[in-house]
Amino acid sequence: MMLLNKNMLGGLIGAAVLNLIHTVAKRMDPLAPEVDKLGEEALSKAVSAAGLEPPTGSRLVAATLGADIASNAALYSLIGIGGKKHMLARGVLVGAAVGLGTLTIPGKAGLDDTPVKKSRRTEIMTVAWYVLGGLAAAAAIKAMRKG
Structure with missing residues (x-):
């Protein structure tokens, strides 16, 4: 399998794990982050700013989930740039950067x-x-990459 495909597939796996954790935790803990709500607001505002009618209800949930998985998969695929050495450290660093960005960027973006x-x-x-x-x-x- 080509290196780019491995990176993209790995990124998709990371995004799926992230979404699974979010989904399960939201059902178990009232203080769990609700990143989906943040995403829904961002998507609605972006679509409205483009002069289009944003989706609502289950269509908004589905569109947000798709955008979330795609964007996180793309970000996590960056972990594969470089050699196998320090791969897990890059995973921690990319994850921490995206998590900290999730805390700081929305408020500055008017969300x-x-x-x-x-x-x-x-x-x-x-x-x-x-x-x-x-x-x-x-x-x-x-x-x-071992295979």
Whole structure:
């Protein structure tokens, strides 16, 4: 399998792990981050700014999920740039950067950041889950390169 395909597949695995963690945790913990709400607001505003009618209801949820998985997969695929050495460290760094960006960028972009800033614990979970997604992507890319 080509290196780019391995990176992309690994990124997709990391994004899937991240979304699974978010989905399960939201059902178990009222302070869990609700990144999906942030994404729905961002998508609605972006589509409206383009002069189009944003989706609503289940169409908005599906569009946001698709955009979230695609964007996180693309970000996590960057972990595979470079050799196998330090792959897990790159996973941690990329995950931490995306998690910290999720905490800081929305408010500056005019979005309601409450879904990821309900409490200090919510903020820690946000970053930790992106790190876990990064580690999953790194482990997947590294495993595929062994073959």
